[in-house]
Amino acid sequence: MRLDDYRSSDNVEDERGENFSNGGGGGFNLLGPLLGFIIGRFGIGGVVILVLICVIFKINPLGFISNTPSVSPSASSQQHSVRSAQQACQLNAASLFSCRVLASTEDTWSKIFADEGKKYTPTTLVFYSQRGRSGCGVAESAMGPFYCPADQRVYLDTDFYNELVNRFHAGGDFAQAYVIAHEVGHHVQDLNGLSDQIREQQARSSKAQANALQVRMELQADCYAGVWAAHNRDRIESGDIEEGMKAAHAIGDDTLEKAAGMRPVPESFTHGTSEERMRWLRRGIESGNPAQCDTFNHDIDS
Known part of the structure; x- marks a missing residue:
């Protein structure tokens, strides 16, 4: 994707280089916030994600236990390093590319919102390395990139790009x-009030129902990612779409569970199958219209 001449976003914070392993004032167990984040975002069945993380990345679950002090959502945004946004973006090629992608999403969604008579408020991208903290609790690189609705930030360890290639x-x-x-698609859902609505429904639902709702959330975010791509066709190069489809396939729930030596259990899915993820990403790319991303009132398999 050709973004070499694109601006870098100023909505960037940096946690890289900070020490989260030791803190004063007493300790606490990171396992609780981690489970809380997973359950809060993905429903009770999302605990399966933690199991998959441990199996796929060969992590000892006890490794999530630390003496790191608790950080409130408001405090997390105040304890990032003094590195400026532009310094963070210039740290390495992966960071620079990420900052340019974020800027592109800002321009794209600002226009889409403006066309609807609304104002788009950008999310902030927080870089971290191995371990960080967010308004949703601990940030672990094994969790992959994620959006935290509590502080409206996207958290990214750029080493995940290596995981995309190697694993x-x-x-x-x-x-x-x-x-x-x-992840920016999740921010759009948050701005539109959908995230709160779904979380409320999940709180009143069974585990299977909560997971099914989360699948629709994730597929819509995939579709929104496709909408972003559609609005930047002039920067898409040969083979780019195939790269996106391959990534969407690789992180489908059924594919991940098979890779972990498990029999796929649809009731445990929280992101959708590989075919569903590719289908909705493609739908966004082909339509370029967020209205075509209504996964809640359409059959997600058609």
């Missing part, structure tokens, strides 16, 4: 851009 065999700059655009 998921889904490399390429468009695959990386798709990851960020997907």
